[in-house]
Amino acid sequence: MMAFNALRRRGVLLSACVVVGGLVCAPQVRGAERTGTVSYTAEQAEHGAALYKQNCAVCHGGTLDGAFDTPSLRGRLISNWSGTTLDKVFHYISKAMPLFAPGSLKPADNAAIVAFILRENDVAPGPRELPSDEGALKKISFPSVGGKRAKKTSSTSP
């Protein structure tokens, strides 16, 4: 299951399953790296999707892919935040985003947006909502995203 271990340039040893923007791998949760287990509900992520569309998509794009001057919230996001706890990205979004009106969203809305971003990075939903207080989020590691292995063949038709 685990693809391989990689020593990140941040110096954090992380086990990483490979995920491929949902293209190849079937998504699967791998939370519980450190203490708390990542869980968000499907409804929460749905709510986050609507908020994202309203507040974030104009810059980060409808598919979260970003643009030249705006970071992608998929792929690279994993490598930028892996090794931290979830309060960090929550805090960042709460304080810095949306860029045109930083800090304008309620904590519950920001948690919903984080849930949506996790979903878009192939973290599967769970039974409990993602909390919206930093204390609780501090106990949850930014998930290394799990996924089934890409097909183990050398077939060439994508």
Added chain:
Amino acid sequence: MTGFGVESALGKFDIVRRRDVFAGSLALGGLAAGRALASDPTGAGLPAGSGAGAKATGESERTALPGTIPPLVPIRAHVDQIVDIKVCLRPFRPMGPRLDVERIGDKLVVHNYGHGGSGWSLSWGSAEIAVGKALTALPRQVAVIGCGIVGLTSALVAQRAGLDVTIYTKDMLPHTRSVRANGSWTPDSRIALTTPAGPEFGDLWERMARYSWKSYRDYLGLPGNPIEFRDSYILSDKPFGSTQEFASTGPGDYASNGMPRSASEFAHYSDRIRDVIPAAEVIAGHDNPFPAAYAKREAVMIFNFGGYGHLLLSEFYQAGGKVVIREFHTPADLKGLKEKVVINCPGLAARDWWSDKTLIPVRGQTAWLPPQPDVKYGVRYNGVSALSKSDGILIQGFNASGLGEMDGVGNSFEHADRVEAENAVTTIGGLFSRFSPRRG
């Protein structure tokens, strides 16, 4: 929309078709004989100054301000000046470039190949996507296979993301197909066929094109002009208003033959980014210095292979990049690499070493004359484009077959055709033998 060569001239047809403009022949107006000229709106361009294109887009083609045509030094195009003939096979994939991910043993392989006639143009955006996928595996180091423009750019993007990068390649850039291209901004030249690519590919294409366009701006205005803008004069003896239809090479289409049969199967997307790409402007008759009745001008971004290639390579080395000369024969050869994440950029060679049978070679040829630094423009006339680049005057005959984007499809004769080169040079030579510099 762009370009000096077939890479773009043909795409132009489609742009205007989708603008619902009455069609024109544009630069292809005077192509080699034997082509059907029909009347349905498949061509490009407008009668000079007519403004007839306004219907669909609420926009008419602008006429250039008088006095904005600078004195033009004629291009000296003679067959006895040919210094080089370069032949290239475009790595064309009907469904668009391959950017998916495969796991081979303990390696994660991110593919980045199959960019048709658009590899230079899309290199940065495509690399950004490939590296984004590689990063999800949290690697500290990656291997890049291939040192064509796609591999080298991928390597730089990976370095900029903080990774240690080794390029494994059979050949360095000067020996790759990449440097046998035209080298103009032509982001949707033979990039895909409309049907196999499907509607989603347009979004991906747009992302790549916009990202690349912005990335290249960082290389403008540097010593040696690795990247620069040139005026391209599009010339025609006939009004930009008549239409052209491309013949088919046989019955059916890609779905039924596994091979496209007609230029109309090729996808075009450049309309999606026209908000940032300079539009062509019509040159009024009295301002037109060329011995062709109809002229337009567009500002086109070009890539000077020598200056740009050396710059990229030195950036790569300065950032600690390593190059290992090595040829891979089967995917199993990856086993020996120390890197767990591999970005695979072999261009058309993926057909052989990765057995990707979806790749179709599309032959193209350029002839090169000595540099003429006082010539600061390009022209496109009668199916031939000439472009003054820092490393020489490039002359490319396109559409000699009259098949439009089908020209060269499936042809893997990667060998110089001297006659074709001389014909192209003679077309440009003939144009300038009638050119009156006084009017320029």
